[in-house]
Amino acid sequence: MNTLVCLDRDGTLICEDKYHLGSQKDWKKKVKIIPHVIKGIKELNKIKNLKIYMITNQPGVAVKEFKLLTNKKADEVCRYVVNKFKQKGAKIHGYYFCPHASKEFAKSHPQYPFDKSKLDQCNCMKPKSGMIQKALKHSKLKNPNIYVAGDRCTDVEAALKMKGSGVLIPFKTEPGQRAKTKKLKGKAFIKKNFSEFVKLIKNDQKNN
Numbered sequence: 001m002n003t004l005v006c007l008d009r010d011g012t013l014i015c016e017d018k019y020h021l022g023s024q025k026d027w028k029k030k031v032k033i034i035p036h037v038i039k040g041i042k043e044l045n046k047i048k049n050l051k052i053y054m055i056t057n058q059p060g061v062a063v064k065e066f067k068l069l070t071n072k073k074a075d076e077v078c079r080y081v082v083n084k085f086k087q088k089g090a091k092i093h094g095y096y097f098c099p100h101a102s103k104e105f106a107k108s109h110p111q112y113p114f115d116k117s118k119l120d121q122c123n124c125m126k127p128k129s130g131m132i133q134k135a136l137k138h139s140k141l142k143n144p145n146i147y148v149a150g151d152r153c154t155d156v157e158a159a160l161k162m163k164g165s166g167v168l169i170p171f172k173t174e175p176g177q178r179a180k181t182k183k184l185k186g187k188a189f190i191k192k193n194f195s196e197f198v199k200l201i202k203n204d205q206k207n208n
């Protein structure tokens with residue numbers, strides 16, 4: 001059995017920073033791993049033919065005001081996060097980030113001046129599934145069971161688009177996601193923490 005696990009970054013692996021991580025000079029100090037996650041990834045690492053990718057929307061790259069948060073910096077932040085996990089013995093096999101913002105996103109965040117050239121309709125901004133598709137291709141896993149965990153309903157929706165299981169792990173900075181997720185049809189789940197998400201995967205493995 002092959003398994004592909006895609007994990008959101010902000011509010012799921014590390015504490016949320018509202019898409020600004022990398023816009024400040026001291027961003028490294030702000031990277032704080034959420035409890036249960038290291039242990040959970042280590043457990044997932046023990047499962048055969050399972051690969052883990054971090055997938056993250058970073059529309060802050062498209063905000064003109066965040067001069068330091070370039071594509072290159074967003075990439076550096078992702079690499080830093082993945083390495084931090086690696087140092088603690090938790091292996092993440094790769095990462096993808098979306099540096100775009102949708103027009104709707106810009107509209108709902110009027111406090112930020114967006115770079116209009118980056119307001120494309122890309123295929124990677126979650127709830128779209130472009131980053132999962134990239135991870136799938138890179139993983140070389142054949143017809144894997146797909147899981148996506150995140151702190152927003154859009155993470156769950158992205159999973160459902162790939163006929164995978166979407167798991168909401170609510171985080172304090174994203175209220176209202178529970179109610180939205182409950183309305184989804186299909187393999188949409190809500191778990192209280194990362195350990196519970198890992199349990200769900202392990203149970204599926206047993207039953208297969």
Ligand SMILES: [Mg+2]
Nearest residue numbers: 008010011151
């Ligand atoms: Mg998030």
Ligand SMILES: [Zn+2]
Nearest residue numbers: 098100122124
């Ligand atoms: Zn994108």
